[in-house]
Amino acid sequence: MLKIIKFAAALLAACLPARAAFAAWKLNMPRGATELSHDIYGLHMLTLWVCVAIGIAVFAVIIYSVVKFRHSQSSVPAKFSHSTKAEIIWTLIPCAILIALAIPAAATLVKIEDTRDSALSVKVTGYQWKWHYEYLDQGIDFFSTLARSSNAARQLNSGIDPASVENYLLEVDNPLVVPVGAKVRLLLTAADVIHAWWMPEFGMKKDAIPGFVNELWFRADAIGIYRGQCAELCGRDHGFMPVVVDVRSQQDYESWLQSQQPRAIETTANAEMPPE
């Protein structure tokens, strides 16, 4: 017994330096910054607590049975081999639990797929290895590629410490700019291989497939810069096509729109030129 205590104490001591690392380690998934991501988080927590309750109930029955009917108590095993009542109960209870979980899950799924009444539609095309954003009603389009600072640091023998680069591999030259609180619909496709537009804070990830148009929507609750990545293994530089969404106030968004108009005219003039 003493040996076990000593071993446990040694193990604990060995783990102590890792305490700082634990502090930085997030146990749960992020809550996100949109209504949908909150709904998904809520579903995740609901499922977790249902699983915890099931775990506690099952282990309580096991522990009770093991202690109460242990051999030293001269317990005699029951002889029956079949109980219709027990079978009905242990079929109905899991069914009821599954239905209780399926109802909110289905409601959230329906909400996720409902792209109607959006305030803004942006066509997103994935390329190896950049994103092309086209504001369908505003006549603006631009490419969004890895920021120069990250691109320089990622080169072999660049001599730049990636740790010194702010938002390394998560920064782009032109982020997707959207107004806060507006329902934004994205139409996703790709021009070469399959990519996936992934924004963890919005709880959204969808494939961008050549020849298909997938839809997703989000409504950002707070102003800020949100970062994600291409989540499909799309080729050599897959790791170098981040997604950045700049959520601005309506006023800042409007002034950004104004500043983009000359570029929109320029892009239309060069529309015949194929993308690089």
Ligand SMILES: [Cu+2]
């Ligand atoms: Cu990709």
